Amino acid sequence: MQFAAIPGLPETKEKLLNAVKVNHLAHALLFHGPEGSANLTLALALASYLYCEAKTDTDSCGICGSCQRMNKLILPDLSFAFPVVASSKEEEGGEEEKSDVLGNWRKFVLSQPYGNVHDFIYFNGFEKKQLNITKAAARKMIQTLSLMSFEGGYKIMLIWAPEYLHPSAANALLKIIEEPPAKTLFLLVTSQADQLLTTILSRTQKILVRAFTDEEVSTHLVESGQCDPKAAAQIAMLADGNLRNAYRLIDQVEDQTVRQLRDWFRLCATKNLKELFMLSEDFHKADKESQKSLMLAGLNVTREILLKNLDLDQLLRTTEEDRAFITNISKKVLTEDHALQLYQTFNTAHYHLERNGNAKMIFTDLSMEILLMLSKN
Numbered sequence: 001m002q003f004a005a006i007p008g009l010p011e012t013k014e015k016l017l018n019a020v021k022v023n024h025l026a027h028a029l030l031f032h033g034p035e036g037s038a039n040l041t042l043a044l045a046l047a048s049y050l051y052c053e054a055k056t057d058t059d060s061c062g063i064c065g066s067c068q069r070m071n072k073l074i075l076p077d078l079s080f081a082f083p084v085v086a087s088s089k090e091e092e093g094g095e096e097e098k099s100d101v102l103g104n105w106r107k108f109v110l111s112q113p114y115g116n117v118h119d120f121i122y123f124n125g126f127e128k129k130q131l132n133i134t135k136a137a138a139r140k141m142i143q144t145l146s147l148m149s150f151e152g153g154y155k156i157m158l159i160w161a162p163e164y165l166h167p168s169a170a171n172a173l174l175k176i177i178e179e180p181p182a183k184t185l186f187l188l189v190t191s192q193a194d195q196l197l198t199t200i201l202s203r204t205q206k207i208l209v210r211a212f213t214d215e216e217v218s219t220h221l222v223e224s225g226q227c228d229p230k231a232a233a234q235i236a237m238l239a240d241g242n243l244r245n246a247y248r249l250i251d252q253v254e255d256q257t258v259r260q261l262r263d264w265f266r267l268c269a270t271k272n273l274k275e276l277f278m279l280s281e282d283f284h285k286a287d288k289e290s291q292k293s294l295m296l297a298g299l300n301v302t303r304e305i306l307l308k309n310l311d312l313d314q315l316l317r318t319t320e321e322d323r324a325f326i327t328n329i330s331k332k333v334l335t336e337d338h339a340l341q342l343y344q345t346f347n348t349a350h351y352h353l354e355r356n357g358n359a360k361m362i363f364t365d366l367s368m369e370i371l372l373m374l375s376k377n
Contacts (some may be wrong), residue, residue, distance in 0.1 A: 001041055001113070002060050003049070003059045004059050005041070006041050008215075008220075009042070012042060015207070017049070020046075020049065020050065021057075026204070027180050027184065027186065028203055028205065029185070029186070029204060029205050029207050030196075030201070030204035030205065031188065032193040032208055033191060033211070034211050035242060036116075036212075036239070036241070036242025036245055037211050038114075039189050039191065040114070042209060043187040043189050044073075044109075045059075046187070047075075048067060050154050050156070051067075051153060052066055052067055072106070072110075074106075076151070079145075080158050080159075081133055082105055082161060083120075084101055084131060084132075084133075085129045085131060104124055105120070107123075108120055108124075112244075114243040117164075132166045133161075133162070133164050134169055135172055138168075141157055141173065141176075142173070145176060145184050146181065153183065154183050155181070155185070158187045159186065159187070159189070160189050162189075162196060163192040163193075163195035165196075167197065171199070177203045177204070212241045214236040214237060217236040217241070217243060217246050218232040218236040220243075221236070221246065226250050227250055260294060261294070261298060268370040269374045271375070276364075284358075291359050295350035296350065302346060306339045309339060338373050341373065342369075342373060345366060346366070349366045
């Protein structure tokens, strides 16, 4: 992974490069950015730059032996930790790591560098299983980092989704994160920094990774030959800075969520309880990503309603096809206060889905909230 392969973010790339050049790179970096941001790819690009045998002032060369191995994530001095389903042996303190799990993680990162934990769960078939980074895994990290470097350079431990660290694992890592061996670097990558223990947060230097701009997304899609400029502009608008969503839109994975929302609001407005309950059954049968996608679409539509109510049409991101729906809801159905309430309701529903709440109950409760809201007007 090279910095050049990551769209935009010149200010973050420059900050990392300068830290390397002046030898002020912190021994523990926390790459924190929203879902679909470059938090993981920036960490990998930094690792590539540190290991590169012919680096320039702005990037790794991409062709030396180290870069070639980095492209396959098989450098001996680069180790990874990530949430997995703990086996009974691991729970008892065993340290044996299944090579196929690590191999699958490498395949996942190389195929979906902007994917999230839920993508990883589906990639491995871990649905309905509890994932974490165990104390046994923490001991293995410590053991790995205590060994001499294979090639005399940095030893890097990249911890992906550290919010899944079991408290005992996090506590076991505190000392080595604070006082690591010479030329040892921790790269923590997360989109949920608020879920990390404060003792971990206090021992890291934060690298805040912002979301991509629409221009960065559209330019990347065009230059990489994935779509034409017109389609790229539309996808960038819908992706809202999330490159994961942009890729899903290209692959036509994204459902017609705005249309689903229109139908859902229509049933709520007409108080069609029979069809609403049938719709809740369909929602319950859908996969977790589709359920969350509908909630996120609801959040985006509510944002559009708020902007419309404030006469900020220039900031609207919806397509012309969906603009009539937004206008109708904002002017005739929902007030600004209701829009704020609706935003909070969708956000709460998404939170409960993330934590494996009963999808049918969540959808039904949300439907009743919307129905009551619409009945007040």
